[in-house]
Amino acid sequence: xxxxxxxxxxxxxxxxSCTDLVQxxxxxxxxxxxxxxxxxxxxxxxxxxxxxxxxxxPMALHLVELEQQMQGKLSQLKSLQELISQSEGDELIDQRxxxxxxxxxxxxxxxxxQDLRQNALAKKQRLYESVLGKLRSKKGNAxxxxxYQLKQKQEQARQRMQKVLAxxxxxxxxxxxDKRSPxxxxxxxxxxxxxxxxxxxxxxxxxxxxxxxxVEVTSEEYVRQLLMEASTEQSLLDQEALxxxxxxxxxxxxxxxxxxxxxxxxxxxELTQRNRTKPAEVADLFL
Amino acid sequence: MKIILTIATLAIxxxxxxxANSLFSLENLERERAALLSTxxxxxxxxNQRQQKVQTIYRRxxxxxxxxxxxxxxxxSNSPLAQNAFNKYELTFxxxxxxxxxxxxxxxxxxELQLTTNGILAAKAGHR
Numbered sequence: 336x337x338x339x340x341x342x343x344x345x346x347x348x349x350x351x352s353c354t355d356l357v358q359x360x361x362x363x364x365x366x367x368x369x370x371x372x373x374x375x376x377x378x379x380x381x382x383x384x385x386x387x388x389x390x391x392x393p394m395a396l397h398l399v400e401l402e403q404q405m406q407g408k409l410s411q412l413k414s415l416q417e418l419i420s421q422s423e424g425d426e427l428i429d430q431r432x433x434x435x436x437x438x439x440x441x442x443x444x445x446x447x448x449q450d451l452r453q454n455a456l457a458k459k460q461r462l463y464e465s466v467l468g469k470l471r472s473k474k475g476n477a478x479x480x481x482x483y484q485l486k487q488k489q490e491q492a493r494q495r496m497q498k499v500l501a502x503x504x505x506x507x508x509x510x511x512x513d514k515r516s517p518x519x520x521x522x523x524x525x526x527x528x529x530x531x532x533x534x535x536x537x538x539x540x541x542x543x544x545x546x547x548x549x550v551e552v553t554s555e556e557y558v559r560q561l562l563m564e565a566s567t568e569q570s571l572l573d574q575e576a577l578x579x580x581x582x583x584x585x586x587x588x589x590x591x592x593x594x595x596x597x598x599x600x601x602x603x604x605e606l607t608q609r610n611r612t613k614p615a616e617v618a619d620l621f622l
Numbered sequence: 623m624k625i626i627l628t629i630a631t632l633a634i635x636x637x638x639x640x641x642a643n644s645l646f647s648l649e650n651l652e653r654e655r656a657a658l659l660s661t662x663x664x665x666x667x668x669x670n671q672r673q674q675k676v677q678t679i680y681r682r683x684x685x686x687x688x689x690x691x692x693x694x695x696x697x698x699s700n701s702p703l704a705q706n707a708f709n710k711y712e713l714t715f716x717x718x719x720x721x722x723x724x725x726x727x728x729x730x731x732x733x734e735l736q737l738t739t740n741g742i743l744a745a746k747a748g749h750r
Contacts, residue, residue, distance in 0.1 A: 485697040485705060486698075488709070489694075489708060493692070495719075496718045507681065507684060511677070516681060
């Protein structure tokens, strides 16, 4: 009787687990924020920082625990399957019952893992979107501001001046001012060194642009690529969820079959007809 | 911790001195340009005196125009003086813009303000 009640509750639980349940994971959360400090990091470091933050979160630690429990369950399932192949009679029924129970527990763990992964991925996606939004608004503000416009004008003026530098210098000589000013002398002397320093800065690895493959990309492009990868991961998780629901359905069917078998016997068992007295057999007594 | 402190110290060293007058070079340029124009228009000077003074100012203007164009503090200030200076390149950077047109700075300044010989000769003195 207890076995039957358990099997029916198992079937019900597994049927429910096929639907999208939102598991409450109190105290096992991960709440990343796209802070200004995060935005200031190079894009490739942003990704590492987010991953590092996730790995240190209670959610990730719980995922590791669940993974270990699932590994333990898997080895139990394998040894049970080996035992079943060598058992028969009531022992076989008991072990099949145990197998269905273990499978159900394994699926519970798998569902919790799946929910946590979906949850983490959704948060990561929102975080990347927020980072991208902030990067875009930072870029927009920088290019819309008056200071930016003024700097653009200064840059244009510099380029314009550069074209007539030699001409102005020769006009000084023409005016009899052939000795260069201290400013011009010092500036020319420093200029080569300034260029060397600028080159060293541009080649410095801490100043390097993020790369995708071997191609240098902007921070915005890099974050867009991260969002793309998150979508790919989402799609694969959805597919895994489908596999999980099929596995749950199979365990539910196994449980149902076992319940029928306990109640009504093996499908090969023939129905036994109770002996009844046929009139023809006793008719002679009345003759 | 030491690294953080070093980075913070470096950041302070790298950042421009916020107490410095960010428009210092531009104000110097304005003064020198005004001095050039007033020297050119000073009728009390004879030709030789004017030429000597103009040469000295011209030399200074060459340097200071370059200084302003290379000075990031001027643009970072976003002051109306800086806005106006870069909006009127022809008048602000008189020496370099006049060189583009192969004109003496004074002629270039007058042509930018549309002050022609004919216009001046046709002008009449009177009250407005």
